[in-house]
Amino acid sequence: MAKLTPRDQDYSKWYNEIVVEADLAQHSDVKGCMVIKPYGFAIWERMKDVLDGMFKETGHVNAYFPLFIPKSYLSKEAAHVEGFAKECAVVTHYRLKNDPDGQGVVVDPDAKLEEELIVRPTSETIIWKTYKNWIQSYRDLPLLVNQWANVVRWEMRTRLFLRTAEFLWQEGHTAHATREEAIAEAEKMLHVYADFAEGWMAMPVVRGIKSESERFAGADDTFCIEALMQDGKALQAGTSHFLGQNFAKAFDVTYATKEGTQEHVWATSWGVSTRLMGALIMTHSDDKGLVLPPKLAPIEAVIVPIQKGGEANEVVNGACQKLHDDLKAVGLRVKLDDDDTKRSGWKFAEYELKGVPVRLAIGPRDAENGTVEVARRDTGEKAFIPADQIVAHVQGLLTEMQDALFNAAKDRMTTSTREVNTWEEFTAGLEEGGFLSAHWDGTAETEERIKKETKATIRCLPLDGDTTPGTCIRTGNPSARRVLFARAY
RNA sequence: CGGGACAUGGCCCAGUUGGUAAGGCGCCUGGUUUGGGACCAGGAGAUCGCAGGUUCGAGUCCUGCUGUCCCGACCA
Numbered sequence: 001m002a003k004l005t006p007r008d009q010d011y012s013k014w015y016n017e018i019v020v021e022a023d024l025a026q027h028s029d030v031k032g033c034m035v036i037k038p039y040g041f042a043i044w045e046r047m048k049d050v051l052d053g054m055f056k057e058t059g060h061v062n063a064y065f066p067l068f069i070p071k072s073y074l075s076k077e078a079a080h081v082e083g084f085a086k087e088c089a090v091v092t093h094y095r096l097k098n099d100p101d102g103q104g105v106v107v108d109p110d111a112k113l114e115e116e117l118i119v120r121p122t123s124e125t126i127i128w129k130t131y132k133n134w135i136q137s138y139r140d141l142p143l144l145v146n147q148w149a150n151v152v153r154w155e156m157r158t159r160l161f162l163r164t165a166e167f168l169w170q171e172g173h174t175a176h177a178t179r180e181e182a183i184a185e186a187e188k189m190l191h192v193y194a195d196f197a198e199g200w201m202a203m204p205v206v207r208g209i210k211s212e213s214e215r216f217a218g219a220d221d222t223f224c225i226e227a228l229m230q231d232g233k234a235l236q237a238g239t240s241h242f243l244g245q246n247f248a249k250a251f252d253v254t255y256a257t258k259e260g261t262q263e264h265v266w267a268t269s270w271g272v273s274t275r276l277m278g279a280l281i282m283t284h285s286d287d288k289g290l291v292l293p294p295k296l297a298p299i300e301a302v303i304v305p306i307q308k309g310g311e312a313n314e315v316v317n318g319a320c321q322k323l324h325d326d327l328k329a330v331g332l333r334v335k336l337d338d339d340d341t342k343r344s345g346w347k348f349a350e351y352e353l354k355g356v357p358v359r360l361a362i363g364p365r366d367a368e369n370g371t372v373e374v375a376r377r378d379t380g381e382k383a384f385i386p387a388d389q390i391v392a393h394v395q396g397l398l399t400e401m402q403d404a405l406f407n408a409a410k411d412r413m414t415t416s417t418r419e420v421n422t423w424e425e426f427t428a429g430l431e432e433g434g435f436l437s438a439h440w441d442g443t444a445e446t447e448e449r450i451k452k453e454t455k456a457t458i459r460c461l462p463l464d465g466d467t468t469p470g471t472c473i474r475t476g477n478p479s480a481r482r483v484l485f486a487r488a489y
Numbered sequence: 490c491g492g493g494a495c496a497u498g499g500c501c502c503a504g505u506u507g508g509u510a511a512g513g514c515g516c517c518u519g520g521u522u523u524g525g526g527a528c529c530a531g532g533a534g535a536u537c538g539c540a541g542g543u544u545c546g547a548g549u550c551c552u553g554c555u556g557u558c559c560c561g562a563c564c565a
Contacts, residue, residue, distance in 0.1 A: 016558095027557080029556090031555095079565095084565065087564080121565085122565080153564080155563080156490075156563055156564075157562095157563080214565090216565055218565085222565095239565095308523065309523070340523095342526095343522085345525040346525085347526085352525095361524075363523095363524050364524090365524075366524090
């Protein structure tokens with residue numbers, strides 16, 4: 001197993017290598033698409049399970065809508081069309097036939113669809129078309145539905161997890177009687193995402209609102225959580241959209257009020273995707289491999305027996321098995337790796353690469369002394385702990401590591417977030433990376449100009465940001481408040 | 490979609506003026522080993538990305554295509 005390229009040498013290369021070497025995912029034979037391998041999928045499943053629970057706690061239910069969307073649906077909402085018309089996979093035929101001139105199959109030209117089907121890039125249109133029939137009365141509201149699905153966006157340049165042509169995500173689609181209620185919903189889900197990112201992924205985020213040009217196509221407002229990766233680049237980790245009445249009007253979804261009038265409903269949609277896997281990797285991992293926050297690690301602790309041959313083997317195996325059973329009994333996700341075809345040194349390196357938070361080793365010496373060697377992944381520290389204290393020790397260690405990872409990432413984000421007041425400070429700050437809090441005159445022209453000149457984009461207008469007026473760093477025009485700039489993934 | 494590089498067993502890669510593919514990792518068998526990615530011996534595994542062309546002969550030269558990576562454009 002080759003060593004990973006160090007982060008300070010080539011961060012991008014390090015990322016690509018870690019995804020493959022830690023057995024998270026690989027490129028598939030289909031351009032831009034990935035195979036998520038069992039270990040990577042186990043992490044995604046944990047994220048999914050936790051998020052699904054959070055959605056249900058906030059009153060949402062799951063449903064499933066079709067993969068295919070009739071082409072005409074995508075023409076209904078003007079801004080949505082503009083944003084999504086391109087880069088979609090289109091189904092034009094429904095049958096293959098044997099190639100009359102050779103081997104294999106060809107598309108049967110007689111099987112052309114009357115109306116092409118689009119592989120969903122997002123499901124607003126088909127869901128709102130369906131909601132028209134579900135919503136008649138104020139009694140049907142609010143409608144709080146989520147779906148776990150795959151979507152396809154024909155991206156030109158892809159990277160495993162960060163941007164793939166097909167990806168897994170969840171998309172919540174809600175309908176409300178009032179504007180205020182819909183906005184409250186969009187904000188609520190933003191905070192659910194932020195709580196998940198910080199509490200489970202140990203990844204601090206900035207909560208904010210997108211500028212108009214970065215807004216979702218078809219939304220009146222896009223709320224977002226923005227995270228900062230180790231290389232100083234920002235990553236949009238989740239979005240929650242207030243859709244106004246745009247889709248209700250496009251698909252003619254109205255409800256009867258208590259007073260008997262007909263009103264268009266108000267909408268939100270919100271989503272996070274397998275991109276969170278990329279965020280997780282780039283927030284904590286190091287040159288030895290993945291570092292996982294304990295709460296999301298498929299394996300919280302791994303036990304490695306150290307065999308020296310002879311009769312001691314059985315004693316060691318017995319001690320390891322007991323340790324495994326004790327940890328499992330308190331609900332820990334623990335693995336005993338008693339594969340005797342791999343050496344212990346190989347296993348140590350392997351589990352470090354895979355980011356298992358705690359490694360426990362027992363050899364003949366430990367079996368004799370009644371101790372366990374405990375190594376933590378984040379700091380690499382090792383200690384010998386009496387076997388009768390090990391369960392409590394491991395539980396405490398996992399909690400401590402979860403907090404330590406968050407605090408380290410939080411410190412990094414805090415020190416990498418700086419106020420700049422001049423164009424010189426701004427351009428210099430960009431070279432160092434991180435978030436730059438700066439004044440902007442509020443126009444899309446200036447935003448575009450800054451993006452062209454520096455590749456920096458407005459990540460968001462932070463919800464708790466500085467709202468004292470000032471002057472724009474680029475034009476010197478009046479600015480209502482500071483916004484957060486960064487170069488982003 | 491533009492500019493560049495690359496494509497050789499599962500993976501990394503050598504291959505000279507064109508002459509029938511070498512090595513490492515991994516895999517299989519046996520043995521010795523085992524407290525930080527073991528060693529020795531033997532073995533299996535390749536229509537050289539695809540399709541044409543030049544040639545007595547193509548991994549090698551030419552054309553087209555496909556894919557991957559890097560730099561742009563794009564990224565809701």
